[in-house]
Amino acid sequence: MATALSWLGSYGASVIMLSATLPESKREEYMRAYRRGASAVHAIEAFPTSQPAMNNDFGNPIVPGFQESKSPTEKGWRYPLISSVTADGESTTSAEPSGRSSRVELTMLDDDDATLVQKLKQQLQDGGAAVVIRNTVSRAQHTYDVLKEEFGNDMDVMLDHSRFLACDRASKDEDLIKRFGKSSGPEQRNAIVVATQVVEQSLDVDFDVMISDIAPVDLLLQRMGRLHRHHRGQDEGERPESLRQARLYITGIEQCSPASPPLFATGIESVYQRFFLMRTMAILNIAPGETTMVITPDDIPRLVQTVYDTEHLTCPAAWERETTGERAARDAMLEVRKNSESTAGQFGIFPSWYEKRPFSLGSWLNLDIPDPDGSNNSQSRKSRASVREGDDTFEVLVLQQDDQVTIPSRNLPSVVFSSPSCMARSDIP
Incomplete structure (x- = not known):
C-alpha cells in the first residue's frame, strides 16, 4: 500500500482513503509514502536510466530539504480526523461526528455450545435479530448446525461465509440487507445469522444483539458497527424490551485468568496475531464476570x-x-512481520523515490524474477508473485448431479437449482 501511494503521489494522483479504525502508525506511514513520492518526482526524473541489480534497501528519499513529519501523538487520539498531504506538507483537522453515539455493553461468554444456546434463548425470548460471528468457516459451520437444531422450528437460522458460490453470496447479501437493513420491520427481523467476517464490513445490516469471537480491537469495533446500527423508534422502542441496550458477548476464549496468559479456541490464532488478541482483552477488560461499556x-x-x-x-x-x-507474542509478531516483508521484497515494486531506478512505470518490468513456468527449478516456481500471502487458491466449477450434470447458478434460469446451504455447510477434503 505504501509503495502504491508513493507512485500515486509521484504522478500527482488524488487519493481518498477512508477508515474508521486505522492505527496512527499506519496513517503516518501512508501519508509519509505519498509525500515522499510527490516530493521526489522531479529529482528522480533527472537520474540516468541504467538498471542496477535489485536492492530492497531503499533507504531515504533523495529530496533536498525533505523532512519527515513528526506529528504529536495526541493527533491520533482525535476522532473523526481528516488528514491531507501534498509535496509541500500535511495538515490534520478534527471534525464533528456525523452519526450518533452508541453505548455497547461488552461481556465475555464461555466458549461452549450449551452456554451459547442458553444465552440466545435468554436474549431472544421476545424475538429479535441476533448475529453470531465466528473467525473461521469451520466454527461458523459447527455453530450453524447447533443453532439450526435448537432454534430451527421457531425462527430462521441463516449461514453466511466466504465459501459460498459468488452468485449465492450476492443473493444472500441482498437478503440480509432486506431483512436486517435500515428499512426492515420487526416482523422480518426474528432470526439468527451465523457468519464469519463477511458481515463486519460493507453490509448495511443492523442486529439487536451480537455474539462474536475475540478479534483485534479495530475489528471488534467494526463488528459493533452492525449492532444497533440504526434507530428503531424513540429510545429503541421498536426493539424487544430486553434488547434495547446494545450488548456484545465475546467468545473464542477457552481459558482466562489474571494469573496466566489466555488460551484461545482452536484456529483463532491462525487468523489473528496472539499479541493483538491479548492486548485487546487487556484494554477492554475482557474477563469472566466483567462488563465494559x-x-x-x-x-x-x-x-x-x-x-x-x-x-x-x-x-x-x-x-x-x-x-x-x-x-x-510481540516478538513472534515482529518476526512474522519481518519475514513477510522480506518475502514481499522479492517481488515488490520499488518506491517511486528510489534513486537507483529510473522514474518510469515501465521499469517495473525490469525486475530479475525467475519465470515460474520457464524451467523445472523448484525455486523458480516458488518465486511466482502474488498479491497477498497464504496458500495458493484456485477456482472450481461446482457441478450438481441430477438427470444430467448441471452448473448450479441463479444466473442460468433453466438450471435446476437446489439450496446452496448444503454445500456451504460442507468441507471439500
Missing part, C-alpha cells in the same frame, strides 16, 4: 492506538513472563 465513536482512537502501540506492554504483569505471554 464501550462508547463509539468516542473510544475508537484510544482503543485502537493503545492496542497497536507495539513499544509499550499493556497486559497484566503475569501475562508477560511466560513463553505464551505478551512479550513473547
Whole structure:
C-alpha cells in the first residue's frame, strides 16, 4: 500500500482513503509514502536510466530539504480526523461526528455450545435479530448446525461465509440487507445469522444483539458497527424490551485468568496475531464476570492506538513472563512481520523515490524474477508473485448431479437449482 501511494503521489494522483479504525502508525506511514513520492518526482526524473541489480534497501528519499513529519501523538487520539498531504506538507483537522453515539455493553461468554444456546434463548425470548460471528468457516459451520437444531422450528437460522458460490453470496447479501437493513420491520427481523467476517464490513445490516469471537480491537469495533446500527423508534422502542441496550458477548476464549496468559479456541490464532488478541482483552477488560461499556465513536482512537502501540506492554504483569505471554507474542509478531516483508521484497515494486531506478512505470518490468513456468527449478516456481500471502487458491466449477450434470447458478434460469446451504455447510477434503 505504501509503495502504491508513493507512485500515486509521484504522478500527482488524488487519493481518498477512508477508515474508521486505522492505527496512527499506519496513517503516518501512508501519508509519509505519498509525500515522499510527490516530493521526489522531479529529482528522480533527472537520474540516468541504467538498471542496477535489485536492492530492497531503499533507504531515504533523495529530496533536498525533505523532512519527515513528526506529528504529536495526541493527533491520533482525535476522532473523526481528516488528514491531507501534498509535496509541500500535511495538515490534520478534527471534525464533528456525523452519526450518533452508541453505548455497547461488552461481556465475555464461555466458549461452549450449551452456554451459547442458553444465552440466545435468554436474549431472544421476545424475538429479535441476533448475529453470531465466528473467525473461521469451520466454527461458523459447527455453530450453524447447533443453532439450526435448537432454534430451527421457531425462527430462521441463516449461514453466511466466504465459501459460498459468488452468485449465492450476492443473493444472500441482498437478503440480509432486506431483512436486517435500515428499512426492515420487526416482523422480518426474528432470526439468527451465523457468519464469519463477511458481515463486519460493507453490509448495511443492523442486529439487536451480537455474539462474536475475540478479534483485534479495530475489528471488534467494526463488528459493533452492525449492532444497533440504526434507530428503531424513540429510545429503541421498536426493539424487544430486553434488547434495547446494545450488548456484545465475546467468545473464542477457552481459558482466562489474571494469573496466566489466555488460551484461545482452536484456529483463532491462525487468523489473528496472539499479541493483538491479548492486548485487546487487556484494554477492554475482557474477563469472566466483567462488563465494559464501550462508547463509539468516542473510544475508537484510544482503543485502537493503545492496542497497536507495539513499544509499550499493556497486559497484566503475569501475562508477560511466560513463553505464551505478551512479550513473547510481540516478538513472534515482529518476526512474522519481518519475514513477510522480506518475502514481499522479492517481488515488490520499488518506491517511486528510489534513486537507483529510473522514474518510469515501465521499469517495473525490469525486475530479475525467475519465470515460474520457464524451467523445472523448484525455486523458480516458488518465486511466482502474488498479491497477498497464504496458500495458493484456485477456482472450481461446482457441478450438481441430477438427470444430467448441471452448473448450479441463479444466473442460468433453466438450471435446476437446489439450496446452496448444503454445500456451504460442507468441507471439500
